[in-house]
Amino acid sequence: MAMSKILTIAGQRGGTGKSVTAVNLATSFALLEKNTLLIDTDPQGCATHWCGIKDVDYTYNIASVLSAKVKFTDAIVKTEFSYLDIMPAGFNLFQVAMKLAKHPGNEKLLGLFLKDVEKEYDYVVIDAPSSYGFLSIMAMTAASWLLVCMSIPQSSTEDFHGLLRCVKYIRTVHHIPLKIAGLLFNRCETMEEILGFLDYHSLSDAKQMVFNNFIPDDDKIRKSIDRKIPAALHDIKGPAASAYLNLAKEIHFFLN
Ligand SMILES: Nc1ncnc2c1ncn2[C@@H]1O[C@H](COP(=O)(O)OP(=O)(O)OP(=O)(O)O)[C@@H](O)[C@H]1O
Ligand SMILES: [Mg+2]
Secondary structure: OOOOEEEEEEOOOOOOOHHHHHHHHHHHHHHOOOOEEEEEOOOOOHHHHHOOOOHHHOOOOHHHHHOOOOOHHHHOEEOOOOOEEEEOOOOHHHHHHHHHOOOOOHHHHHHHHHOOOHHHOOEEEEEOOOOOOHHHHHHHHOOOEEEEEEEOOOOOHHHHHHHHHHHHHHHHHOOOOOEEEEEEEEOOOOHHHHHHHHHHOOOHHHHHHEOOOOEOOOHHHHHHHHHOOOHHHHOOOOHHHHHHHHHHHHHHHHHO
16 A cells, blocks of 8 residues: 555644544545544544544543553544544643653654554544644644645634745754645635635735635534534535535545
């Protein structure tokens, strides 16, 4: 099997839909029968919970791996989708990250661990926390591709430029050829709206980076979050679930 495609869901602004995207894109790859590993790197554990993983379902999580308590594979949990595994996160990740952040170079740890399992998965999807703390940099440094989540009412020119600066930092400081797979617009209804937004914010050059598929605002997302299941399991024909499936196909086509 070829090396896996490691995609980190990034975006500086909080609440643009990174965790929703990580869960539903990973589920969509799994529905396309691609072996997928979802890694939660946010101590909030949203991606973990929204996949239906409860605290009783696992003994070890990403914090156990990063603090060298267990092997990487010992913290991988199977989900009810046959092609989807997850590495959960919980609040203890916050404490582990504080310790790790004291030593430069530790932000490369996740990337190093991933080398051991790269052959087992077609896709590794990493949910990153907002802002540029240790965990976000670790999540981005582990990736070969970034998927940048944007939402029209929330994202700004500054956020986008900040992200580009961060990509440049990772490329130069960590010598990692990180690339942007594309910009994903969440909670929007038309492509015109997206292009208008980019023009308005003097980001016209970024138009070529926008994915053809965008995610509509969909009450079924909120319902699936309440039920702690991926949107496709709540209603596979729902607007956002369909959009995520089409996005997974678009990304698969683009990366292969
Ligand atoms: N397409 C959508 N339709 C409806 N609601 C959505 C959609 N996307 C996101 N939401 C809502 O927005 C909230 C925030 O989304 P999410 O947690 O994925 O953002 P985030 O970028 O991961 O935030 P954080 O920076 O805190 O990690 C969700 O709890 C959900 O209620
Ligand atoms: Mg999140």
